[in-house]
Amino acid sequence: MSFVQVIDCRTTNVDELNRLMDSWAEATKGKRTATHAILGKDRADTSHVVEIVEFPSYEEAMKNSHLPETDRIFREMVAVCETEPSFTDLDVVRDEQLNKELVRRYFDELVNGGNIDVMDELCTADYREHDPSLSSYDLGVEEAKRENREIMEAFRPRAVVESMVAEGDMVSVRFSFTGRHVGAYQGIEATDKEIKGTGHGTVRCAGGKIAESWWNTDDLGLMQQLGVVEA
Numbered sequence: 001m002s003f004v005q006v007i008d009c010r011t012t013n014v015d016e017l018n019r020l021m022d023s024w025a026e027a028t029k030g031k032r033t034a035t036h037a038i039l040g041k042d043r044a045d046t047s048h049v050v051e052i053v054e055f056p057s058y059e060e061a062m063k064n065s066h067l068p069e070t071d072r073i074f075r076e077m078v079a080v081c082e083t084e085p086s087f088t089d090l091d092v093v094r095d096e097q098l099n100k101e102l103v104r105r106y107f108d109e110l111v112n113g114g115n116i117d118v119m120d121e122l123c124t125a126d127y128r129e130h131d132p133s134l135s136s137y138d139l140g141v142e143e144a145k146r147e148n149r150e151i152m153e154a155f156r157p158r159a160v161v162e163s164m165v166a167e168g169d170m171v172s173v174r175f176s177f178t179g180r181h182v183g184a185y186q187g188i189e190a191t192d193k194e195i196k197g198t199g200h201g202t203v204r205c206a207g208g209k210i211a212e213s214w215w216n217t218d219d220l221g222l223m224q225q226l227g228v229v230e231a
Contacts, residue, residue: 002035002092003058007051009077009085014041014049016080020073021051027069033060047082058091099205100164103171106203106210111159111177116149124211131215150186155179155195171203177217181226188226195225 011017021039025032034053042048055061064070078084102122109118119127119141129144130137139147151157157179165172178196181188199217203210223229 002095003055003061004090004092005053005055005061006088006090007053007085008088009049009051009081010047010083011049011081012047013080014039017049017051017077020077020080024069024073027073028064028067031067031069033064058089061089097166098208099169099171099203100166102205102208102210103164103173103201103203104161107159107161107173107175110148111152111157114152114156116145116152119145119148122210124206124209127210128212129215130213133215133217133219150183154183154185154190155181169205171205173201173203175199175201188228191226193226195222197221197225 009017017039021037025037034055036054038052040050040052042050053061055064105118106122109115110122123141125141127141127144129139131139134144134147136143157177159175159177162174162176164174176196176198178194181191181193181195183190197218199215201216202214204212220229
């Protein structure tokens with residue numbers, strides 16, 4: 001279970017707090033156990049500043065607290081604040097990674113479910129899709145739906161999400177797929193051959209929807225399996 005420490009403080013010198021966080025990160029490089037740190041300022045009260053630091057566990061947080069560099073930076077932080085900072089220790093009982101779930105829905109409902117129109121729900125109105133295997137490297141929603149529909153009808157693919165990594169508004173996904181060539185694809189008539197392959201995608205999310213995506217699959221391997229290109 002991951003652990004989060006929330007530090008509340010009051011200061012008008014947020015820039016100095018930022019400098020202290022940079023100094024702490026540099027001083028504890030290779031020794032700190034924190035995995036993620038956020039500094040936020042209250043919109044309603046700009047002197048109210050909150051720092052949120054994530055750790056793999058409470059025990060790892062305690063190791064971090066006992067580092068001499070952490071103690072030094074904390075004493076400097078107290079000097080910058082108007083009042084002594086308060087600490088809230090939280091055991092994480094739920095951690096929803098919503099952007100990952102959005103990408104998983106794309107695979108479950110569009111790729112595996114064959115529901116191309118779900119793009120209208122999952123994607124923003126100005127969505128852009130980039131894929132070198134499509135007719136253009138910059139497609140809007142309707143164009144992407146049309147070309148993805150050709151792929152779905154030609155191969156009836158099934159995809160497996162092998163791994164996903166999220167950072168900020170970006171999600172990187174590694175996947176594998178299988179299918180059968182049962183319909184025309186880019187001028188190639190159905191061969192009834194089974195196909196399989198791997199791919200990677202990077203997705204940018206905005207406002208709970210997919211705003212942009214970049215895809216790369218093993219297109220050469222696909223053409224070889226269809227007999228169009230010699231192995």
